[in-house]
Amino acid sequence: MDGMTTSSRAALQRILYTLSILSTAVPLGAQPWRPDLGDGRYRNPIIFADYSDPDVLRVGDDFYMTASSFGHVPGLPILHSRDLVNWTLVGHAIQHLPADSAGPQHGNAVWAPSLRFHDGWFLVYYGDPDRGIYVVRARDVRGPWEAPRLVRAAKGWIDPAPFWDDDGQAYLVHAFARSRAGIKHRLHVSRLSADGLTLLGSDSLVFMDSTRHPTMEGPKLYKRDGWYYVFAPAGGVPTGWQTVLRARTPFGPYEDRIVMAQGPTPVNGPHQGGWVHLASGEDWFVHFQDRGAYGRIVHLQPMTWKDGWPVIGEDPDGDGTGQPVLVHRKPDVGRTYASAAPATSDEFSARTLGLQWQWQANPEPGWHSLDAHPGALRLFARPLAGVSLWSAGNLLLQKLPAPTFTATTRLVPHGAGTFGLTVFGLDDAYLAVRRADAGWEVVHALGHDLDRGSAAETIDARAPVRAGPVWLRVQVDSVARDSARCTFAYSTDGARFTPLGAPSMAREGKWVGAKVGLFAVGADTAAYVDADWFRVR
Secondary structure (H helix, E strand, O other): OOOOOHHHHHHHHHHHHHHHHHOOOOOOOOOOOOOEOOOOEEEOOOEOOOOOOOEEEEEOOEEEEEOOOEOOEOEEEEEEEOOOOOEEEEEEEEOOOOOOOOOOOOOOOEEEEEEEEEOOEEEEEEEEOOOEEEEEEEOOOOOOOOOOEEEEEOOOEEEEEEEEOOOOOEEEEEEEOHHHHOOOOEEEEEEEOOOOOOEEEEEEEEEEOOOOOOOOOOOEEEEEOOEEEEEEEEOOOOOOEEEEEEEOOOOOOOEEEEEEOOOOOOOOOOEEEEEEEOOOOOEEEEEEEEOHHHOEEEEEEEEEEEOOEEEEOEOOOOOOOEEOOOEEEOOOOOOOOOOOOOOOOEOOOOOOOOOOOEEOOOOOHHHEEOOOOOOOEEEEOEOOOOOOHHHOOOOEEEEOOOOOEEEEEEEEEEOOOEEEEEEEOOOEEEEEEEEEOOEEEEEEEEEOOHHHOOOOOEEEEEEEEOOOOEEEEEEEEEEEOOEEEEEEEEEOOOOOOEEOOOOEEOOOOOOOOOEEEEEEEOOOOOOEEEEEEEEEO
C-alpha cells in the first residue's frame, strides 16, 4: 500500500477486513466463526465473542486466557490454545460469587482479571469495584480453584496485575473506577507478599496524565532487559489506544509512548490485553475491540521491539505506533494445530452443562436438572423478582459467537409457565411457549431499557400451537458494523419454521455484549420445560 493516501489506505483496509470475514466457508454444523484460514494465516478477531479484558499466559507449549465475567456465573473463563489462534473453553475459575452477592449483578462483580503462573500455582487476580482486589488460585488450570480470597478491601480499585521480580520481590499494579473512586486516569503500585496473597505497605501513585492519557486502565506490569514496562490502554474503550510506560524501577518515574492505535483500520479501540513471549522468540499481544451488541471481541497482534519500546501490530510509516492487523501469518509455535473455537451447541447429554453456559446470578439447586429427563435439560419455572427478565437470575445464556448465526432449540413445556429463547441485553427480545386459555401459544415479546427496572416486555405477536414439542429459532444477522438484527421463528414439526414478531435489534448489556439462551419463568414452581438440545449454526 506504499504511495496510497491515508483515505485510500483506510478504504482498502475496510474492504480487506470485510472480505476476510466473508471468504472463509464454514461447513454446516461447524462453529460459526473460524479465525484459522488454513494456509498458515489467521484473521482477526481470533474469537468473535465477548471475552472482555483478556489476559494471556504461556506455560511451556500451552497458552491460557481469561477474561472479565462481571456478574455471570460461573465466572472467570479459562481458555486454552496451542497456537494463540485456535482457542477452546476448558473451565472457569469461579463457581460462585461471594456469599453476599444475591441476585443479578449486572455490570458488577468480576472486572478485568490478570492470569499468572508462579511457584506452581495458577493465579487469577481481579477487581470487584465495590469490594476490592481478589485472587483465586489452583494447581491445575482446569481446576479445582480455591474460593476467591480478598487481597485488599477497597472501593474503586480495579484491574489488578501482579509481578514477581528476579530478586523475589513482588508487586501489584492497579487502576481505579471513576464510578466508585471518583478518578479514572491514575495507576498505583503496591508491594505484594511473595505468595501473592497480601499487599504490603502503602499504595504509591506511579503515573497520571489526564491530558494525554485520560481513562487509563487495565495495567499489566512486565520486565525486559532491565526495564519495567506497564502496558495500559487509555482514552476509553470505544476510541482509545494502547499506551506503554517504561521505567528503571517498579515505582517509576515512568515515561510513556502510544504503541498501538486504530490508524486507518476498522479496529476501534484497540483496547486492553496482555503480552506473551513465545519459545521461538516471537512476541504477541492479545487485546479486545468493542463491537457494540456483539461485545468486546478478541484480537491477536504481532509485536516487535524498536529502541527499547514495543510496537504492536504493523507500523507502515515507521513512527513506532502500530496499527491492528486484519490478516497475518500465524505465530511460530513449531507445528500446526487443528482449527478450534469455544463451544456453542449443547445436546444436554452430559452430566453437566456445557462450559459456554452462564447464569445471571449464583445458581440455586432447583433451577435446572440434567437427570430428571436424561438427554435433556430441564428448567424449572421461577417467579420474576421484578417486572422483566432483567431481574431473573435463572436465565441460562451464552455469548453471541459470530456476526451471523442461528440458534435453535426443541422445547417440551409442562405446566403454567413461560418458557423461551431470548437475545438479552439492555433491550431484549424473546420467543416463548406458554399455556393460554384455549391451549398453548407461542408469543414474541420485546423489552426496552430493562436496566431502568420499570417496564416489562411487551407481547407484539402470538400464535396458537398444539400441545407437545415446539422448536424455537433466532436468526442473528450483522446488518451494520456493530448491530445484530434478530428474527425469531417457531415450528411444530422441526422442518417448517414460521417467523413471528417484528425483527429487532440486539443491544449490549451492562459492560457486556448481548447474550442468547433459554429461560423458564412463572409463579408455579412445579412447572418446567425440557430442552432436548440447543444448536448454533
